[in-house]
Amino acid sequence: MPDADFTIHPVSPTLGAEIRGLALSRPLGPATVSALAQALDRHLVLVFRDQALSDADLVRVSRHFGPLDKAPITENGRLHAPGYEEVYVISNITENGRPIGALGAGESVWHADMTYLETPPYASGLYALEIPAEGGDTGFLSMFAAYDTLPDALKRRVEWLSIKHDSTTNSGGCLRQGFAPPTDVATSPGTVHPLVIAHPTTGARALLLGRRPHAHIPGLSVAESEALLDEIWEAAVRPELAWHHRWRVGDLVMWDNRWTVHRRDPFPDGQRRLMHRTQIAMPVDQRRTGAA
Numbered sequence: 001m002p003d004a005d006f007t008i009h010p011v012s013p014t015l016g017a018e019i020r021g022l023a024l025s026r027p028l029g030p031a032t033v034s035a036l037a038q039a040l041d042r043h044l045v046l047v048f049r050d051q052a053l054s055d056a057d058l059v060r061v062s063r064h065f066g067p068l069d070k071a072p073i074t075e076n077g078r079l080h081a082p083g084y085e086e087v088y089v090i091s092n093i094t095e096n097g098r099p100i101g102a103l104g105a106g107e108s109v110w111h112a113d114m115t116y117l118e119t120p121p122y123a124s125g126l127y128a129l130e131i132p133a134e135g136g137d138t139g140f141l142s143m144f145a146a147y148d149t150l151p152d153a154l155k156r157r158v159e160w161l162s163i164k165h166d167s168t169t170n171s172g173g174c175l176r177q178g179f180a181p182p183t184d185v186a187t188s189p190g191t192v193h194p195l196v197i198a199h200p201t202t203g204a205r206a207l208l209l210g211r212r213p214h215a216h217i218p219g220l221s222v223a224e225s226e227a228l229l230d231e232i233w234e235a236a237v238r239p240e241l242a243w244h245h246r247w248r249v250g251d252l253v254m255w256d257n258r259w260t261v262h263r264r265d266p267f268p269d270g271q272r273r274l275m276h277r278t279q280i281a282m283p284v285d286q287r288r289t290g291a292a
Helices: 030-042 055-063 142-146 151-157 222-236
Strands: 008-010 017-022 047-048 084-091 123-130 138-142 162-164 190-194 196-198 205-207 242-245 252-256 258-266 274-280
Touching: 008 030, 008 190, 030 047, 030 252, 047 190, 055 084, 055 123, 055 274, 123 258, 142 205, 142 222, 142 258, 151 162, 190 196, 190 252, 252 258
Parallel strands: 017 047
Antiparallel strands: 008 017, 047 252, 084 274, 123 252, 123 274, 138 242, 138 258, 162 190, 196 205
16 A cells, blocks of 8 residues: 655644544555654654544554553453453443443543553553543643753752652552552552663653652652652643643544653543553563663
């Protein structure tokens, strides 16, 4: 199939671009796939409006960016689309008294996905099937921009520090199956990563914060760690650095999980929201993102 023509339209000064003129329900040629991968690396978030995708289409498109993980285990178990273990269902809908998806209708904190793993996911794709009349927007924030805006003294302080990413709860604050509530962030389970990381090609520096709840900086007391993490998050997560996507049915949003954090605004629980998500594993040649 010949490669399709499309245009790229940035949506904010720090991250995000809308891709126009591309129907993802059709096969993508190699030049198109390469151009989209480059656009994702540059803009960190890509928006495809007015798509008509089956779960098979969503899996096919996502696989162009890398191998797919299975849907994660959530507070409600492993919830995936029928016949597609790679398609994670995010929803507040219940059927026969049981939730069909995860994360409900509440607010999610700023976070990157599954940074409690030794090798966190590379990217995700989120496709809108049903959306509420109000709320439920998704915000994104560049961790390059977050690092760049830190005061110089704070940059020097965090340069060689690490951070432990909690593995007990999800982005909605719910306890994952098989874990006990954390009582001491210094000893609770999680993976330690550098706090400052570098892009493997450009060398640009970014923060690797994961999420704020239950995080800990090894080598510091809990009180010292809490105070420093509060200072970092306050300096890094600024409204002027964020861009918020207002959903329409048929939107597919893809984001680079390495260099961004995201969050969901709450919405009324009586209004249905149904999203299907894929999670793309880190490319093998980028699995060691070193400290800055």
